[in-house]
Amino acid sequence: MxxxxxxxxxxxxxxxxxxxxxxxxxxxxxxxRPATEKRANAKAPTDWLQVETVAIANDDVARVYREQLLAWYRTSGAMDERELAALPDADYFAFRPDLTSFSIDSGESAGQWTFAPPDQGRWPGAAVQVIDRSDESNYRILARVHCDAATPGCRRLRAETAAMAPPEPSTRDDSASYDAWRRLIExxxxxxxxxxxxxxxxxxxxxxxxxxxxxxxxxxxxxxxxxxxxxxxxxxxxxxxxxxxxxxxxxxxxxxxxxxxxxxxxxxxxxxxxxxxxxxxxxxxxxxx
Structure with a gap:
């Protein structure tokens, strides 16, 4: 026991x-935590949040998710080298509902990504990329919604993103931008x-x-x-x-x-x-x- x-x-x-x-x-x-995990009840003010819809093919969203999930497997210690070598082509390598958020540190994809569960198939077709653009003086967040803008699911995801709770900025705790964020939470x-x-x-x-x-x-x-x-x-x-x-x-x-x-x-x-x-x-x- x-x-x-x-x-x-x-x-x-x-x-x-x-x-x-x-x-x-x-x-x-x-x-x-990813900003899209918890939602405020009121609509987010536009002075700190900018929401963009990015027309992107489902395959592109799936590729980003697949890359991040594979990287997680490689660093988590959940599999041995033999399993990792076969993982990219394995039948069980697919979307995991318990692993939907990843932080990407550099490149065009930099930001905190939260992937929507797939409506069908093995891979997600929509995601939200939250980018912290705060400086020492101003609290600013850019949220890019990657999805097919013509679909109801995309419009719903955009609305949810516009109402998200303000994510914590990366600026110093004693900066004006951090204080502005703290007052929003307050x-x-x-x-x-x-x-x-x-x-x-x-x-x-x-x-x-x-x-x-x-x-x-x-x-x-x-x-x-x-x-x-x-x-x-x-x-x-x-x-x-x-x-x-x-x-x-x-x-x-x-x-x-x-x-x-x-x-x-x-x-x-x-x-x-x-x-x-x-x-x-x-x-x-x-x-x-």
């Missing part, structure tokens, strides 16, 4: 306050929903070795408690534990009631190695700011 895990999430929510300052320079920035239109904070996965290899520690995250949340930015404020000393906490935090909703404004909160996450398979133990303390 695999070791049971105990992950203690400790959150001080009683003293939540409106965001008053950007994250400090000592905090470590983590990669933002007053973002959203709908309250039940609090949801699933525990991060505890890597079994570390649990078996008795390796654990505390990860402290610094989160920017919107008025409904949805996470819009994640910082690693304190490392556990184990990159796998840090990354597990970071990855899980993106899907958290830290409160069930809508607040007047967004907030910055600190969330300590304790990975406590199990003392036995039947009764793992740990200690919960109140979070501090």
């Amino acid at each position: 695999s070791p049971r895990l105990l992950v203690l999430l400790m959150i001080g929510l009683s003293s939540l306050q409106a965001i008053a300052a950007p994250a400090t320079a000592s905090d470590k920035r983590t990669a933002p 007053k973002e239109a959203c709908t309250a929903a039940p609090k949801a904070m699933p525990a991060p996965r505890y890597p079994e290899s570390l649990a078996r070795k008795g390796s654990g520690g505390r990860v402290e995250l610094r989160l920017l949340v919107n008025p409904c408690g949805e996470v819009r930015a994640v910082r690693l404020s304190e490392s556990s000393g184990y990159p796998q534990l840090d990354q597990s906490a970071i990855d899980t935090a993106w899907d958290w909703r830290i409160q069930s009631e809508r607040q007047a404004s967004g907030a910055i909160v600190r969330v300590p996450v304790d990975f406590v190695p199990p003392q036995s398979e039947a009764a793992p133990v740990g200690r919960v303390e109140r979070a501090s700011r």
Whole structure:
């Protein structure tokens, strides 16, 4: 039997306050989630977002996705060399619903890509490419919708993109453009929903070795408690534990009631190695700011 895990999430929510300052320079920035994953309820203002429809053949979208998926297989360690060599021609090499977003760093395709599931066939025919064009002074996002403009699905994808939540810019946390983005999140239109904070996965290899520690995250949340930015404020000393906490935090909703404004909160996450398979133990303390 695999070791049971105990992950203690400790959150001080009683003293939540409106965001008053950007994250400090000592905090470590983590990669933002694709902007098309979460949608605001209100139409995006045109002062920060420009949406373009790019007429592109379905085969071109499929090619970009195929290249990124193949690169993921090559670097993920999910397959051995023999499997990788045969992968491009393998029958099972096709669209994966759990792998729809990829970041491309350079070239004409640079940006954060999110691919729409294919209506038919093995490969997607539409995608959104989000490009951060912010500078130190201005927050600007360009979203290119790659699809057949004559189709209903393309028009729907464009409308969804125009209503997307503002993605985090790559500019410094103390810049005017980052502050402008933070103010958008602070007053973002959203709908309250039940609090949801699933525990991060505890890597079994570390649990078996008795390796654990505390990860402290610094989160920017919107008025409904949805996470819009994640910082690693304190490392556990184990990159796998840090990354597990970071990855899980993106899907958290830290409160069930809508607040007047967004907030910055600190969330300590304790990975406590199990003392036995039947009764793992740990200690919960109140979070501090």
